[in-house]
Amino acid sequence: MTVKQCLTLVVTLALTGCATSFSPDRIRQEIAVQTGADPQSILEFTLGPTMLALARTLFVSEPTEPAGAEQSIAGLRKLEFAVYDLPPGRADALDFTRMKVTGWEPTVRRRDAASSTVVLVRGAEGDTVGDIVLMTAGARQAVYARWSGRLSRSLPEAVGEAVARGGPDGVKRELMSLTEQSR
Numbered sequence: 001m002t003v004k005q006c007l008t009l010v011v012t013l014a015l016t017g018c019a020t021s022f023s024p025d026r027i028r029q030e031i032a033v034q035t036g037a038d039p040q041s042i043l044e045f046t047l048g049p050t051m052l053a054l055a056r057t058l059f060v061s062e063p064t065e066p067a068g069a070e071q072s073i074a075g076l077r078k079l080e081f082a083v084y085d086l087p088p089g090r091a092d093a094l095d096f097t098r099m100k101v102t103g104w105e106p107t108v109r110r111r112d113a114a115s116s117t118v119v120l121v122r123g124a125e126g127d128t129v130g131d132i133v134l135m136t137a138g139a140r141q142a143v144y145a146r147w148s149g150r151l152s153r154s155l156p157e158a159v160g161e162a163v164a165r166g167g168p169d170g171v172k173r174e175l176m177s178l179t180e181q182s183r
Contacts, residue, residue, distance in 0.1 A: 019103025019122060022133045024082040027144040031084055035093045039084035039142070047079045075128065077149035083172055084142045094142060096135040104133065108160035114139060117163045119156050127153050134159050138168040145171070 024044040032038050086094060095116045097109050108119035115138045123130020132155055134145040147155065162171050 020099075020101045022120075022144075022146055024080060024144060027082060027135060027142070028084065030096075030099060031086065031094060031142060034095065034098070035087050035090035037087035037090055040087060041085045042082060044080075044082040046081075049077055052076055052079070075150040075152070076147055078147075080144070080146040082144040084144075086137065086140055086142060091137065091139050094137045096137060096142075099135070104131075107156040108163070110160075110163075115167055117160070119160050119163075121156050124153070125150075129153055129156065132156050132159065134163070134171065136163050136168045136171060141168050141172070143168045143172050 024042075024046075028039060028042065095111055096118045097111045097116050099118070101118075101120060104120035104122045105124070106118060106120055108117055110117045115136065117136040118134070120133040121129045121131065128150045129152075130148065130150065132145075132147045132151060134143065136143050145159075159171070162174055166173065
């Protein structure tokens with residue numbers, strides 16, 4: 001290994017170690033810090049390689065699925081998903097755009113009177129990204145999702161468009177329909 005390759009590896013490892021860590025628990029903590037109260041109820045799940053392999057098998061074996069359904073999870077190795085019911089009267093205080101984030105590239109960062117949304121990526125390589133994080137909050141709920149694997153570079157933009165069309169409720173419906181289709 002050349003000196004230049006060693007330095008590149010060291011810098012990459014250092015930057016990766018400094019990246020903000022995301023998980024359902026981290027988002028739950030952020031909600032509590034910003035609103036002053038824990039979420040009222042929480043739905044969380046993680047699909048790892050085994051469950052995703054099963055989902056891919058089901059998608060391939062279903063001839064009635066739309067042509068893009070199989071491709072929508074191609075390269076996905078892990079999906080974390082959480083929905084948080086926000087404390088009544090405190091949802092306006094939640095603004096994911098205020099979170100300090102390091103080691104991730106923001107592709108969407110939007111705040112208006114009714115909602116906030118952030119879509120982050122890291123691990124970009126050619127026409128793929130390694131991780132995508134979505135955090136979005138509306139008047140009653142917040143949604144967190146994290147996709148890991150070798151994912152299409154167009155996915156973060158599609159996630160941002162889904163949020164723009166339907167807000168947190170629309171994203172929640174689309175992500176839940178993915179898991180329902182995989183049963």
